[in-house]
Amino acid sequence: MIQQFLERRKKIFNQLQDKEAIVVFANAKPSYPRNFLQDKNFFYLTGLNLPNAVYFFGKQNDKPIEMLFIERNIPEMVVWEGAKMDKEEATKISGIERISYLDEFERKIGLNIASLFKIFVNIGFNNIDKPLTKPQVFVNKVKEHFPHLTAMDLTKLMVPLRSIKSKWEVEQLQTAIDVTGAAINKIYQTAQAGMKEYELEAILRFHTTKNGLHHLGFSPIIATGKNATTLHYEENNAKIGKNELVLLDVGVACNNYSADISRTFPVSGTFTKRQKEVYTEVLAINKKIITMVKPGIGMKELNEKTVELIQKSLIKLKLIKDKKNYQKYYMHSVGHHLGLDTHDLGARDSVLGIGNVITVEPGIYIAEEGIGVRIEDDILVTKNGYKNLSENIPKEIDALENLCK
Numbered sequence: 001m002i003q004q005f006l007e008r009r010k011k012i013f014n015q016l017q018d019k020e021a022i023v024v025f026a027n028a029k030p031s032y033p034r035n036f037l038q039d040k041n042f043f044y045l046t047g048l049n050l051p052n053a054v055y056f057f058g059k060q061n062d063k064p065i066e067m068l069f070i071e072r073n074i075p076e077m078v079v080w081e082g083a084k085m086d087k088e089e090a091t092k093i094s095g096i097e098r099i100s101y102l103d104e105f106e107r108k109i110g111l112n113i114a115s116l117f118k119i120f121v122n123i124g125f126n127n128i129d130k131p132l133t134k135p136q137v138f139v140n141k142v143k144e145h146f147p148h149l150t151a152m153d154l155t156k157l158m159v160p161l162r163s164i165k166s167k168w169e170v171e172q173l174q175t176a177i178d179v180t181g182a183a184i185n186k187i188y189q190t191a192q193a194g195m196k197e198y199e200l201e202a203i204l205r206f207h208t209t210k211n212g213l214h215h216l217g218f219s220p221i222i223a224t225g226k227n228a229t230t231l232h233y234e235e236n237n238a239k240i241g242k243n244e245l246v247l248l249d250v251g252v253a254c255n256n257y258s259a260d261i262s263r264t265f266p267v268s269g270t271f272t273k274r275q276k277e278v279y280t281e282v283l284a285i286n287k288k289i290i291t292m293v294k295p296g297i298g299m300k301e302l303n304e305k306t307v308e309l310i311q312k313s314l315i316k317l318k319l320i321k322d323k324k325n326y327q328k329y330y331m332h333s334v335g336h337h338l339g340l341d342t343h344d345l346g347a348r349d350s351v352l353g354i355g356n357v358i359t360v361e362p363g364i365y366i367a368e369e370g371i372g373v374r375i376e377d378d379i380l381v382t383k384n385g386y387k388n389l390s391e392n393i394p395k396e397i398d399a400l401e402n403l404c405k
């Protein structure tokens with residue numbers, strides 16, 4: 001475990017020029033500790049789920065300078081909150097030797113930063129109408145005190161690292177996918193017309209917690225009938241109608257790595273003729289695109305092929321006559337990188353390489369017929385092509401009809 005964090009930081013070090021450094025802020029602690037979710041870049045580099053900590057790693061005269069700042073225990077609070085992680089424990093997990101308390105942060109950082117030219121900070125994306133984040137406040141302060149210093153977002157350095165998954169990372173994703181799959185199977189067997197969408201969400205959350213995983217990777221979409229044609233539907237409040245299709249877009253997170261699976265099934269256990277027609281088209285496209293995945297292929301090519309196939313399907317389904325009108329029924333791209341973030345670092349037009357994990361998720365959404373179908377699998381790019389990490393989660397028509405009866 002510790003080895004991979006050392007390797008990741010070594011790769012960062014190799015990307016730094018002399019007199020450059022990274023400064024990475026952990027997320028703040030929420031009022032309910034169980035809800036704590038670590039900053040993804042902080043976790044990736046340190047392996048620590050510590051709130052409020054700050055990690056510094058710089059290059060001076062081609063030598064590394066590494067420091068971690070953590071919270072100090074307040075003796076009176078220990079009885080309420082429990083003891084915080086101490087320096088020894090933090091070193092054991094992260095391999096970082098030089099650890100100080102946060103009350104020393106500004107003084108120690110100030111001394112080190114004054115002689116640098118550039119720092120990379122996990123500023124991330126924050127809209128101008130939102131309050132400034134801790135990293136942004138820090139960057140402003142640095143710029144005021146050291147006008148010669150350039151501050152940039154850290155993401156650029158993280159993309160080449162985070163988009164290639166190690167064996168351990170793939171294992172975390174696989175666990176997340178398997179737990180998600182167990183929940184989906186249970187949903188297939190339990191769902192009935194007349195239930196509310198949130199009752200199916202409860203099954204997902206039950207399986208998550210039962211397996212010791214405390215977080216979903218994103219807000220689950222459980223959408224019946226026409227709701228499935230709203231791409232980011234999150235109400236999960238509607239009653240499931242007889243003979244409707246239910247679309248699930250869900251993913252459990254394991255050690256911060258998120259699954260992202262979509263399945264669509266007939267609640268009654270039988271597809272209507274029309275539902276089956278639409279489902280058959282989406283399933284064929286899902287399978288076709290998956291088989292195209294291999295090192296060297298671009299996300300752009302996968303998207304273009306998907307559009308071409310969707311156009312044909314929509315004409316066959318008599319939904320459009322002119323292929324350029326396809327966007328009425330298919331309006332997103334076919335996939336994205338998957339990892340610590342559900343929409344992980346890795347450009348939408350990137351060329352795939354061994355160790356990338358992407359989603360393949362074509363869909364057809366027919367609001368006027370109350371039919372929305374999306375089928376999404378999580379695919380690892382391998383030397384010889386691909387491995388479908390979610391292949392065990394049923395999606396064939398026969399399997400779904402059997403399971404849902």
Ligand SMILES: [Mn+2]
Nearest residue numbers: 260359361376
């Ligand atoms: Mn997705």
